[in-house]
Amino acid sequence: MDTQKTEQITFRVRRYDPEKGSNPHFQEFTVPSSRGLTVLDGLIYIKENLDSTIAFRTSCRMAICGSCGMLINNYPHLACHTQIEEFHSNRLTIKPLPNFPIIKDLVVDLIPFFEIHKSVKPYMLRNDSNEMENPTAEFGQSHQTLESFLQFTYCIKCGICVSACPTSASDKLFHGPQALAQCYRYCADNRDAGELERFPVVGTDHGVWHCHLAGACSESCPKGVDPALAIQLLKRRVMSRTLGLGKKEPPASTVRPSAQAKPKLPFPEFTVKQG
Amino acid sequence: MRRYTYLWLMQLVTGVLIAVLLGIHMVMQHLEDILRFFGVNLNDPASWNSMIERSRQVIWAGIYIALLAVVLYHALNGLRNVILELTPSARTERVVTWAILAFGIIIFVWASYVPIALLSR
Amino acid sequence: MRQIRPRPNYLGAGGWVWAGNYKLERYLYILHRVTGLGILLFLLVHLIVTTFFRIQGQAVWETAMRFLSNPLFKTGEYLVAVAFSFHALNGLRLILQELGFLMAKPIPPIYPYSDSLRKKRSWTMAIIGIIIVLCLMFFYDFIVGGW
Numbered sequence: 120m121d122t123q124k125t126e127q128i129t130f131r132v133r134r135y136d137p138e139k140g141s142n143p144h145f146q147e148f149t150v151p152s153s154r155g156l157t158v159l160d161g162l163i164y165i166k167e168n169l170d171s172t173i174a175f176r177t178s179c180r181m182a183i184c185g186s187c188g189m190l191i192n193n194y195p196h197l198a199c200h201t202q203i204e205e206f207h208s209n210r211l212t213i214k215p216l217p218n219f220p221i222i223k224d225l226v227v228d229l230i231p232f233f234e235i236h237k238s239v240k241p242y243m244l245r246n247d248s249n250e251m252e253n254p255t256a257e258f259g260q261s262h263q264t265l266e267s268f269l270q271f272t273y274c275i276k277c278g279i280c281v282s283a284c285p286t287s288a289s290d291k292l293f294h295g296p297q298a299l300a301q302c303y304r305y306c307a308d309n310r311d312a313g314e315l316e317r318f319p320v321v322g323t324d325h326g327v328w329h330c331h332l333a334g335a336c337s338e339s340c341p342k343g344v345d346p347a348l349a350i351q352l353l354k355r356r357v358m359s360r361t362l363g364l365g366k367k368e369p370p371a372s373t374v375r376p377s378a379q380a381k382p383k384l385p386f387p388e389f390t391v392k393q394g
Numbered sequence: 395m396r397r398y399t400y401l402w403l404m405q406l407v408t409g410v411l412i413a414v415l416l417g418i419h420m421v422m423q424h425l426e427d428i429l430r431f432f433g434v435n436l437n438d439p440a441s442w443n444s445m446i447e448r449s450r451q452v453i454w455a456g457i458y459i460a461l462l463a464v465v466l467y468h469a470l471n472g473l474r475n476v477i478l479e480l481t482p483s484a485r486t487e488r489v490v491t492w493a494i495l496a497f498g499i500i501i502f503v504w505a506s507y508v509p510i511a512l513l514s515r
Numbered sequence: 516m517r518q519i520r521p522r523p524n525y526l527g528a529g530g531w532v533w534a535g536n537y538k539l540e541r542y543l544y545i546l547h548r549v550t551g552l553g554i555l556l557f558l559l560v561h562l563i564v565t566t567f568f569r570i571q572g573q574a575v576w577e578t579a580m581r582f583l584s585n586p587l588f589k590t591g592e593y594l595v596a597v598a599f600s601f602h603a604l605n606g607l608r609l610i611l612q613e614l615g616f617l618m619a620k621p622i623p624p625i626y627p628y629s630d631s632l633r634k635k636r637s638w639t640m641a642i643i644g645i646i647i648v649l650c651l652m653f654f655y656d657f658i659v660g661g662w
Contacts, residue, residue, distance in 0.1 A: 220521030228521040288530025322395035334540040334632040343628025361399040508566040
């Protein structure tokens with residue numbers, strides 16, 4: 120596809136309007152597209168020029184807010200992050216994310232998703248509330264410890280992993296890869312002391328033990344967060360706490376800043392090699 | 395939480411035990427030609443005489459009953475997980491768990507009767 | 516504001532089998548389930564044969580063995596042997612990976628992203644290779660042992 124040449128792409132969008140009471144059906148639109156245009160650009164073109172009743176979520180258009188997750192040619196993508204050219208076809212089928220209830224057209228209901236995320240307590244839990252409310256110094260954390268959970272902090276809560284998970288497809292009470300990965304992110308953070316509060320929530324049948332390592336969540340994650348790895352490490356952690364194995368480290372304590380002004384350090388070298 | 399963790403841990407442990415015990419059983423029953431190639435002659439384990447000889451030895455009865463116990467636990471716990479993924483209501487879960495537990499105990503008692511009875515014949 | 520009831524959109528058990536163009540491990544998971552349930556069904560029949568028929572004496576046993584040496588049943592037995600070797604070896608891989616031993620280390624994501632299952636895919640392929648070797652060994656024995 121040349122930058123100058125435009126091709127006519129057929130967008131086959133699944134429409135559903137609860138106020139009209141109709142069943143979901145497909146509607147086709149023809150969108151002129153050239154190199155560099157994303158699926159989101161195509162949908163905005165449809166909304167501005169062809170049919171203004173089409174409903175979809177969008178915000179940042181740069182793959183950082185997590186609003187525009189949808190099923191494009193039967194695979195979940197972020198619409199702003201997906202070029203039309205990468206499908207090498209002039210026919211795209213766009214459906215809302217599965218495993219979430221549909222509100223209208225491509226907009227799905229994410230409130231149950233966020234409720235489950237809240238139930239794993241995704242915030243620092245510590246015993247010293249004085250330090251938390253009136254902080255006097257930084258908490259000490261080496262960059263090895265940071266690296267052991269940094270990858271899982273990049274989650275943008277888009278819900279694509281939950282729609283890829285086969286267990287989420289059938290088990291309505293399953294927490295989903297996103298909540299379990301975030302639970303691990305907080306348990307692995309050495310500043311946090313709330314493991315014992317989170318484990319009874321996730322260490323249940325419909326929690327971490329219904330994950331059977333299908334790996335579709337990590338494969339489809341648009342930010343490379345790898346929730347499957349987080350869940351398996353969480354299983355290892357729950358198992359060793361239940362059996363009483365492994366050393367239990369106390370949460371990080373405060374580190375007084377040194378008296379002389381420290382020079383600004385460059386970003387540290389990663390201890391795990393890339394590639 | 396502890397209960398569910400132990401259930402999963404037992405699934406792993408019984409899985410490894412089955413890989414060993416059932417491996418022996420499969421190799422004995424189905425790979426005898428290849429074993430003969432290596433010089434181990436088993437004399438047709440499915441024939442009546444060889445079976446009667448085995449059923450008189452306590453060690454074989456013990457192995458078969460152990461195999462039955464671990465296979466029943468692993469298979470029925472797996473079945474319970476599959477069913478629980480499809481039916482999320484709490485009441486159905488309890489019914490399914492007790493039904494599978496009862497089924498497992500009945501089958502274990504029934505099927506371990508025969509090796510023990512044949513020990514003395 | 517009028518309340519709208521969102522329409523349920525779960526894939527259900529069909530979502531186990533197919534939900535999009537995913538890669539290998541998602542299908543190994545459903546195959547693990549199918550072989551497990553298949554072996555359970557075989558087990559129930561096998562228990563009936565080795566208890567009822569064995570305790571009734573030699574004549575009943577040998578009649579049953581002759582009935583079961585039909586090629587159809589032999590093929591079924593071979594499929595059970597294949598299912599067992601797949602389930603056992605894939606299960607060993609799952610034990611190692613679910614406890615975090617055969618998985619990659621967490622690494623800050625730099626594009627193009629590669630998840631830890633993809634990095635360890637060579638181990639998965641090696642285990643599938645061992646499964647195929649076992650299936651061939653069982654096949655040889657079924658052929659030589661006679662239908």
